[in-house]
Amino acid sequence: MSRKIDTSAQFIEFFVKKGHYLVELSENHFLNREYKKSLELLSQAHTMLEKGGAKAEAENVKARFNDIKKNYLFKQ
Numbered sequence: 001m002s003r004k005i006d007t008s009a010q011f012i013e014f015f016v017k018k019g020h021y022l023v024e025l026s027e028n029h030f031l032n033r034e035y036k037k038s039l040e041l042l043s044q045a046h047t048m049l050e051k052g053g054a055k056a057e058a059e060n061v062k063a064r065f066n067d068i069k070k071n072y073l074f075k076q
Contacts, residue, residue: 015052019045023061035072039065 022045029038042065049058 012052015048016054016057019048019052019054019057019061022048023064030068030072035068039068039073042068 022041026038026041026045029035029041042061046058046061046065049055049061
């Protein structure tokens with residue numbers, strides 16, 4: 001008598017919330033001029049948002065990642 005509980009919706013919600021948290025944390029590091037840490041967190045956020053199915057948000061995060069990498073990373 002095995003009952004399976006479908007937790008997929010909870011995982012999707014977790015991935016999206018974790019992605020949003022990582023984006024917020026990344027912005028904090030960006031404001032403190034910690035660009036490498038900011039890029040690392042944005043990369044993780046992109047992965048989480050893709051796992052959560054938030055493709056449009058993931059693309060926005062990717063664009064922000066590329067912007068920081070292009071404009072700030074090598075200007076220290």
